[in-house]
Amino acid sequence: MQIRQVSKQFGVGTSAVRALDAIDLAIMPQDFLCVVGPSGCGKSTLLNILAGFETPSTGTVLLDGQPVSGPGAERGVVFQQGALFNWMSVVDNVAFGPLARGVSSRTARQTAMEHVEMVGLTGFEDRYPYELSGGMQQRVGIARALANNPEVLLMDEPFAALDQQTRELLQEELKRIWRRSGKTVLWITHSIDEALFLATHILVMTARPGRIKASFRSSFHEDLDPLVTTSAAFSEAKRTIVSLLRDESLAAQRQEGVRRG
Ligand SMILES: Nc1ncnc2c1ncn2[C@@H]1O[C@H](COP(=O)(O)OP(=O)(O)OP(=O)(O)O)[C@@H](O)[C@H]1O
Ligand SMILES: [Mg+2]
Known part of the structure; x- marks a missing residue:
């Protein structure tokens, strides 16, 4: 999947919300891409654009070289709950x-x-x-x-509503399923542990309008041992992402404050 200069604005004039700005991204076959970012930064908007539920304000999305112009069976979507x-x-x-x-x-x-x-x-x-x-x-x-x-699975916080224990067990199961199925996955989560445990690549987004702040490769997905999350290397990687995210979450909070005030 190729995402080129995608931006999204909802509404017009003074009430306009710029949700996404200048997103450039390539998702390769069998990538497991986890997207993390502060609340309201445009993660679901990005997923909805890739799913074809929303159209970008600017830019294009290509799947196997073909423009995405609506939902399609080659892109499977899993929501947080209730679908x-x-x-x-x-x-x-x-x-x-x-x-x-x-x-x-x-x-x-x-x-x-x-x-x-x-x-x-x-x-x-x-x-x-x-x-x-x-x-x-x-x-x-x-x-x-x-x-x-589907060629690509688009998942918007699929485990967010679950208790921690169930969530961890499902993460392990998902890792096995993903290895067997060889699918390309885009996975939105607020859990850095989940991202590090599952992803081949992690994308950190900025506060709204969501841009790509940083992107990493991650190799913990290769480890089937659930206790990999307690290793020193894992903590180190987590610290990097937490500190990147913290600044953006603070910025997002300030935005909310301005909107409310
Ligand atoms: N259909 C819509 N109409 C107007 N504004 C929208 C619409 N969908 C999203 N927005 C706005 O776009 C911004 C990004 O929303 P989005 O749902 O993509 O955030 P998110 O990163 O998924 O947040 P969360 O982590 O809380 O799920 C928000 O400010 C939201 O209010
Ligand atoms: Mg969302």
Whole structure:
């Protein structure tokens, strides 16, 4: 994915909000790119532009050389929560995409069952979303996105609503799934630990209008040991990102203060 000089402004005149400014970014196949940045800096806006839910004010987004002009099955999206069909069982939720693409119901079900297994929910395929915990629902969301076999997975704080223990276990599971599937992932998070644990690349954004403040390669994703997060190297990397982010979060807070005052 190529993101070239993308900016986004919402509204016009004095009430205009500049959400993003001059974003240049290349996401290569099998990258796991984590985006961190202060609240309101435009992370979701960027993801929505890549997903094709929003159009950029300036600049272009290309996927395999083709301009992105709307949503498409080659880009799977997972939200923070609540995007499942409540009236459908787990397996039907996951089979929805393949069915919509026109595969036979038998094949769709088979694909769905494989993905239900991949996220560790075998035995729950006939349950409904309300019968599942938040963590299980997020797994269904991930299975549903993967079942469409997208080239790129766009994930907006998919684990944000989970308790810390569930979250850490799902991060480990996700790491295994990502290694097996070889997907390209863009992952928004407020958790620096999560970013360092999962990412091949980390992007730190500035306060609004969101620009790229820093980008890093990270190699902790190679380590399957969950205790890698307690290593000295991990702490060192974390310190760097925390201090970059802190300045931007303070700037974001000041912006909020100005807006409120
Ligand atoms: N549809 C919209 N109309 C008007 N303003 C919007 C719209 N969507 C987002 N904004 C504004 O754009 C800015 C960036 O919002 P965005 O949701 O992308 O931030 P974020 O980085 O995802 O924040 P958070 O970490 O809190 O989720 C905010 O000031 C927000 O109020
Ligand atoms: Mg957001």
